[in-house]
Amino acid sequence: MAFFPVPGPSTPAIPSPRRMRSAVPPLYTVITVTPGDTTRAARQNYVGMRHGAGRPKGSGIGRKNAGREVSMDRDRGGGRISSVFTRAPALTHPGAPPRPAGIFLRGCTWVACHGLFLLPAAAAPSGRPYRLPAVSLKTPVIWGATCEVPGGPAVAFGGQDQKGEDGDPHTRIKDGDAWVAIHQDLRARNPLQGLHDRIRTARDLQKDAAARARAAWFAGLPPDETSRRVRERVLPPQWTISRELDALVADLDECANNPDADTAGQARQAAARLSAARAESAAVVAALEAGLDAAGIKRMAALQIALERAAEPLGAEPPPRALSPLAFDAKTGLVVLFGGDHLDYLTNDTWVFDPAKRTWRQRRPAAAPPPRANHALAANGDGTVTLTGGYTYTSSTDYCGGQYRDLGDGPWTYDVAADAWTGAGAAAAPDARTYRTGRLHPDHCLDAPPPSAAAFAAWLEALPPNTWTQARPPARPALNRDWGSAVLDPDRDLILRWSGGHSAHGGTDVLHYHLRTNRWELAFPAEFPLGQLYANTEYPDGFNFNRRPWVTGHTYQSYGVDPFLKKLLFVGRTSHCYLYDPDRGDWTGRFAKPKGMAYQDCYYTLTLCPTPRGLMAWTEHGRLFRFDAAAAQWVETPLSGAKLPGSVVDNSTMVYDAKRDRLLAARKPYGDRHPYDGELHAVDLATGSVSALSPAGREAARAIPYLCQIRYDVEHDLMLVGATLPPGDGGARRTPAYDCAGNRWISLAIGGDDPSGKNGRNVSLGMIYDAKRRLFWAVDADSRVYVLRLAPDRADVRPLGE
Template structure:
């Protein structure tokens, strides 16, 4: 963990070096501009980079139309959402308030463009509760205010009841005694988003490969067994999406969230061979509301924001060894998103697209057709499809499952099972006899094909005629559904699972090298491992 932490610190230093050499300010939000009428220059300080708040000073020369980064020492602490305005009498720039994901002291500074110097004038402690001696700003609030012709700084803030207008006459030559208490920083400093700190997971991880492999090799057949780890991935338990599985590195890649759940865009890695969770990077936390109508733009760091939900719109691509989210690609080895989008994929969003890994490349079945990722060209290519096709794919309940024995896809909806053969590009459809116990959908969106058993294991749990709850499988050979006797065990004791224990927030995957099935049970913050044995699985045809 210490080595990884030092590497991350080095990466931050390299980012600062790159920012120091940038010809213009890096992207940010809630970073106001102020015009210096005497110097005819525009001043910018700080801003919200979504994964950090910034503390850099920039000056734009209106005559030459060029930005210049300045490095005054000391500089104010990094912040965003502050007031930045021109003092017409003093002929300086005034800055007040702001946030850095915590309640900052609401200090006041002035900046002299000509001498390139910041000077603190006032420090008002961060206000908590109803009582306040000055303006307040929450962890992501934005200050609203301005300056009058008489250099009086005014700020509109929350009061009890209603709103309060705060006023302060700014005299750059008479700093308040409290100004000595302001936090001073080096120019260009960052304050990272404290919501998710990767170092916390690294310190807790304590991976033990030998112990983890003994656990996997010792799995009793047909028992879902809970894996032990120090700390689960950050975020909510209602992510409403799948989890990609990296078969090259034997790890889950957990990304997603959306409205009414986690909004950060971190990728959590669960190492099966180390039995531990770690975080790919300090995440971006969008300011705007995350909901169904929101577009899915990139963050300032070039990482995609989580859409309404991730649903089934991301998976691992074996040839490239990357995780793909529609036309974006994430490198699990470097733990970074590629800057350039992968062209060629046509779709109508995450609600109408289902992705699935195959040995020849990840596929995406969207309302626009079937596409496969070409790792060498880093682009999507549409595949021919002859024969019947689902009218649409839906994020909740519809499935795309790769069958490695037949080199085909099984695409399921509420009633139909489509078979698509890669060798011929032809598809056929069948309507199986659907047991009532299955409910609305056939595979319910999460399933794993087990090649040595030649069965599709459905993740969702169903209630058997005898009242017990358990897994079902589908047999491609005869097209029928069967009950199994799979059980769940944690700490040596059988766990009685409820019918809805595994749902939209959980995901199942098969590891062909380890020959085990893995289940990221995010709704319960657990990971289960299963060694499936067909002969002793107690298969019994599902009949009404």
């Protein structure tokens, strides 16, 4: 770490920030601090910060100010400035360097008195966790690599294309001043592309079969019923896969004799991998025929990975990846690519691109450096390339914890012509992968004791009335899932949880909670958006290259399950609605939203509510849309009568009243300064007529602290509020509710381990009503599960305020 001291009588003047920036190594960030009396300014290559919910109280710095000159308004007096909040490793990782002169420590951040200093922005001591720098999202392609040689090739590869339909920027070459994708031409000229695509199809079928096996496992049924489900739903696709692999191995054997040496070599590499996968497929079938268990499901997932590896050498270009540099070796005329971050795993494969032939080839070294990303790759001019640095995963489950650490295993040298890696560190197999582990991997949920629907049903039957009780599932996934909700999938008996973002889990996975068995399911390994993780408004747009959308800074009520399509719809992105299929355990597509639902930061306010007519969407402008599953589009519902107010961030919800076929909307202005006025608006779904209900107890409803989680109990014809009132004389916090038949606000005495928390408000609460079991369920940010059996006749019902 370099530090430039404060100018004084015995110190030279500090170089200008512009001059210093030009001289700073690429792994460092220059932070310029300008002193002042009441206004403090800092220019930084901003990479995020962590303080409370993501924005330090009293500070003018937020994630949206990345890369800008920002002011910090917390006056420390005496000419000193306020905190420089950054996620640079020197500030946050446990191995931060000693505090230099001129900087004092305040809380968990360095605070500069004045001057200019340098902080490592992307590197940390070996083995220490850190967080990656954020990138600007203004350019469509992020996290990619380019290789431009004066008078030579100009090639780009890797990253995420935020505008692309598949999220993959693909291979690009420079045409004048523009980068042009050439993957379609590469595919057309690749004689092995058809075989690649067939293996990928088998891989997709394998992934779906594993999802069916997990569903059968987590159902917790008796052995004979589980066996029947496996025979009907899991084994048929598994048999199909085995037959296809037999045919593919035979076809690859023929391609291994291709007169083109490169083609034959790629085919032989794939054939060896596919032969091993075929043997494993036969073993998986035998295991499933003997009975379903967690070990068998893990083998199915491993077979999916084996098929992915078998397809790789046959493709026209490498699998997509991020933070993987390119290096041009002039002696061989080849561009070298090594490793990278697939976002859900790290790889260590080696590829070369021939600019003259415009072909990619996967190499087959005997061994390779361990998987990594964000490394440096430099050509030496003698036919070798040197690799230095790079990170691996930490699998941290700490709040806003560092997910990356440097490997620190010394330099590695690759002889391009000899296809050989050498280095002082421990080598790995040349097609290895590193996945996150523990609570960030699906195996964590499978490692719990076998689920039993009968045992959990008996536990639910014994629940005391009017008492929130923790269900305590034996395995909970991570990270914390703040700023969202939870939705019911009644056909599959699931709670689906798509939450996180701001200072929270920033992946793409939708959690499944199995209501029959008290089990969480994670459908695929967690993937994170690198330096954008924990942000609020800085999550990438579009699909990533795994064809999954990133979570938004808040998801709130911007997702729901349509009763006709029977998929989860997520409308929190500005332009598109994304589809998630719980049967497949993955995202399956997207389509454009209508103009009335396509507005900036819509994830804060677009509110979805399921009805027998379809999923409904309420906008911040007071408009209502219905999802037409047959047409696969959102259609606006004409409204009449009173004006329907708009939804509000943090402060509104919409509920379906099943007895009257109407929607009930509750909302208040944003902020704690504006209490709820107790008003409810009803929308008659048969006519579109809107009316204000003006329920009794409106004045007392000012005490309701949170409106986002209100759910309708059809058995008791009331809407229970997912919040509690301020303590009464006895110290108890009563729960507000709306009596639909009486058009009045009431309160109930509900005890136990209330998920609303000690302050009566939980912005990360997800609450649903389960009509099948006549129970309320709730999940919190840490995936704890709560259950309530409501019995109003024993809950001391009172008019609200009494």
